Amino acid sequence: MTASAPIVRLSGVRLDRGGRTILRGLDLDVPKGAIVAVLGPSGSGKSTLLAAITGELEPAAGTVEVFGQPVPRERRALLSLRKGIGVLLQGNGLLTDLTAAENVALPLRAHTDLPEPVIARLVRMKLHAVGLRAAADLYPRELSGGMARRVALARALALDPPLMVYDEPLTGLDPIASGVIMALIRRLNDTLGLTSIVVSHHVHETLPVADHALVIANGRIVFAGTPSELETSHDPFVRQFLRGEPDGPIAFDAAARTEAA
Structure with a gap:
């Protein structure tokens, strides 16, 4: 992968689930070092897009490339790719019977042969990076919601x-x-x-830290540009989403929603 090549590239991608098309006509480049905000209402397909990037969902059409290579289908190659992708899930996924430090150590123990003293040092470094080195011995039940999210990070x-x-x-x-x-x-x-992709419907909290923004609605990307361009857009899809208006081109009826994003 060259220095200028995008970390993630989607070309003409269509994503189906349960025999239905969730997203179509996706073209996307994620530049190295950028934070890209993927915005849209609940059920618009944002998590489906992430599933394609991480290899959980094979595209029905088009190509998905990560680190300059097509996302592999073979299990071992896919596991190798995923080691290069850090994923923060909305539910945190912390194991309740392990301390914060033990939770952070899990991927190191599962995917490396590092000795325990080295793992312990790396865990301290990672917790320090998120401002929680002092919370190493706390269990998830002893953490606030924000602290638990930082441990998961x-x-x-x-x-x-x-x-x-x-x-x-x-x-x-x-x-x-x-x-x-x-x-x-x-x-x-x-x-x-790093390069980061942030899926969110929290527009006002996410845009200030983003370099690029996408809005997904009605099965496609309806906007791609900078946060400032998004905030000044007159596109009816964008205006409805940003203003939280119930009536407009974005459908909010339950029948049209096929997956939770």
Whole structure:
């Protein structure tokens, strides 16, 4: 992959689930070092897009490339690719019977042969990076929602992935914790040289840290550009979404929704 090649590239992609087309005509380049916000109403297909990037969902048409190569279908090659992708799920996924440090150590123990003293040092470094080194011995039940999200972020960073994917990172967080998480995403992206894709419907919290923004609605990308271009767009799809208007070109009836994004 050349220095100028995008970290992720989708070309003419169509994504189907359950025999129905969820997204179609997707063309997307994610530049190295950028934070790309993928915005849209619930059920618009944002998580389906992430599933294609991580190889969980094979496109019905078109190509998905990550790190300059088509996403492989063979299991071993796909597992190798996924080691380079850190994923922060909206539910955190922390194991409740393990401490914060033990949760962060999980991918290191599963995917490396590093000795325990080295793993312990790396875990301390990752927790320090998210401002939680002092919480190493706490269990998930002893953490606030924002702290638990940061522990999950430290775990996602454990293998030093060049690409980070965030699936609704602000779900269930109060405004202060949301601000902390988004500022942390920006800082880590810059200091660690990451590339980040942030799927969210929290527009006003996400846009300030993003370099590029997409809006997905009605099965396609209805906007792609900078956050400032998004905020000044007169496109009816974009205006309806940004203003939270119930009536407009974006359908909100339950029958039209086929998956939760």
